[in-house]
Amino acid sequence: MANQHKITLDESEMPTRWYNVIPDLPSPPPPPLHPGTLQPVGPEDLAPLFPMDLIMQEVTSESYVDIPDEVLDIYRLWRPSPLFRAHRLEQALGTPAHIYYKYEGGSPAGSHKPNTAVPQAFYNAKSGVTKITTETGAGQWGTALAFACSVFGLECEVWQVGASYDGKPYRRSVMETFGASVHRSPSDLTESGRKILADDPDHPGSLGIAISEAVEAAAQVESSHYALGSVLNHVLLHQTIIGEEALLQFAKVGETPDLIVGCTGGGSNFAGLSFPFLREKLAGNINPTIRAVEPAACPSLTRGTYAYDFGDTAGFTPLLKMHTLGHDFIPDPIHAGGLRYHGMSPLISHIYELGLMEAVAIGQLECFEAAITFARTEGIVPAPEPTHALAACIREALACKETGEEKVILTALCGHGHFDMAAYDSYLSGEMVDDVLTDERLADPLTRLPQIDL
Numbered sequence: 001m002a003n004q005h006k007i008t009l010d011e012s013e014m015p016t017r018w019y020n021v022i023p024d025l026p027s028p029p030p031p032p033l034h035p036g037t038l039q040p041v042g043p044e045d046l047a048p049l050f051p052m053d054l055i056m057q058e059v060t061s062e063s064y065v066d067i068p069d070e071v072l073d074i075y076r077l078w079r080p081s082p083l084f085r086a087h088r089l090e091q092a093l094g095t096p097a098h099i100y101y102k103y104e105g106g107s108p109a110g111s112h113k114p115n116t117a118v119p120q121a122f123y124n125a126k127s128g129v130t131k132i133t134t135e136t137g138a139g140q141w142g143t144a145l146a147f148a149c150s151v152f153g154l155e156c157e158v159w160q161v162g163a164s165y166d167g168k169p170y171r172r173s174v175m176e177t178f179g180a181s182v183h184r185s186p187s188d189l190t191e192s193g194r195k196i197l198a199d200d201p202d203h204p205g206s207l208g209i210a211i212s213e214a215v216e217a218a219a220q221v222e223s224s225h226y227a228l229g230s231v232l233n234h235v236l237l238h239q240t241i242i243g244e245e246a247l248l249q250f251a252k253v254g255e256t257p258d259l260i261v262g263c264t265g266g267g268s269n270f271a272g273l274s275f276p277f278l279r280e281k282l283a284g285n286i287n288p289t290i291r292a293v294e295p296a297a298c299p300s301l302t303r304g305t306y307a308y309d310f311g312d313t314a315g316f317t318p319l320l321k322m323h324t325l326g327h328d329f330i331p332d333p334i335h336a337g338g339l340r341y342h343g344m345s346p347l348i349s350h351i352y353e354l355g356l357m358e359a360v361a362i363g364q365l366e367c368f369e370a371a372i373t374f375a376r377t378e379g380i381v382p383a384p385e386p387t388h389a390l391a392a393c394i395r396e397a398l399a400c401k402e403t404g405e406e407k408v409i410l411t412a413l414c415g416h417g418h419f420d421m422a423a424y425d426s427y428l429s430g431e432m433v434d435d436v437l438t439d440e441r442l443a444d445p446l447t448r449l450p451q452i453d454l
Ligand SMILES: Cc1ncc(COP(=O)(O)O)c(C=O)c1O
Pocket: 111, 112, 137, 138, 139, 140, 141, 229, 230, 231, 263, 264, 265, 266, 267, 268, 269, 270, 337, 338, 339, 383, 385, 386, 414, 415, 416
């Protein structure tokens, strides 16, 4: 059908394996290091925080990991997710490009985050823990984990970044509806939170601080584990269900993408969409450009340093080799709370260093302009995070209008923005601004990177 909007898969067509890109890369990413010994961390170092099944997935050299039946059963509540052809957006832009978006907003949390929250809760429950702690920025990840914990009978405690906690009160209500308890971060419940509050009682928080608080809380209780919503290999692995489905959907319409675009906070939705296509690219079957889009206010790939750094602000995590702005860099409180992370997934950082992908940074005003165009044509109000990917798609589609190229563009519309209407109010009222991030501000946190002589 020429004007088909939705390319769907039957539940029976849903992929049953996650894809691990590492064995297909020319070299593996540098390992995480123990900050004391500077030796690669072993499974026993991670055991206080994660169940062994997830630790083994973190380091697996297998290309595929079977998705457990219990997880497939929950996935089927919203998966396979639809792939849309954005005909109405294309017409509005007057572009010959074909724009496709894989929509993850139909999940229980309204984003891609349950794709990993469900298996993480499953493996934790299987290992016998009774409670999971976590951080959340925009609230999408906290909501996803709260939902997943409710499914597998686990307690869930969430530290939400202060700026988002204040700006998105109903995200807390959804997390509580799923049974989680939620704290504003920095909080006075942890040593790391108290230290920050002592200097600034109104601190807006950051993902790095919220991670420190959740890790600290988990480490104190034997039956508690911690869960991370992005960055780590096993999280990216779980998200590859997105790209595996998209490959099947593209086969149904007989097209292949020339450009794959995704927003990057810690990198999980971008990896989930693009890694299965990268497999096909490395095998010589297709040759798409793969482009990450980050906020101009938190540009770890485009303006950060590739170095070993902590994943959190207090320095509790192993050292990760990644593109980083420095573990105590506090981004401006832009509306895309899920993109306010100082680092980038080590696996994505490595793939970027290998030259297998590219990155751009875009300011939030252009992103919200793109979101409004998208909402008024396609009828979906995007979460602030994927507005970055949409802005990059629109840039490319307008370039195609100039050149006449019929490029096929694929993006992940990784969440809806129904709890982010304060951000839209700010844009529509003309109050939203793009603050300039100076080189001086970027230089300062880098002076406090861990000093490592390897
Ligand atoms: C809707 C949405 N998109 C993207 C992100 C960024 O995370 P990641 O880069 O891991 O996909 C978040 C994080 O909270 C999010 O909520």
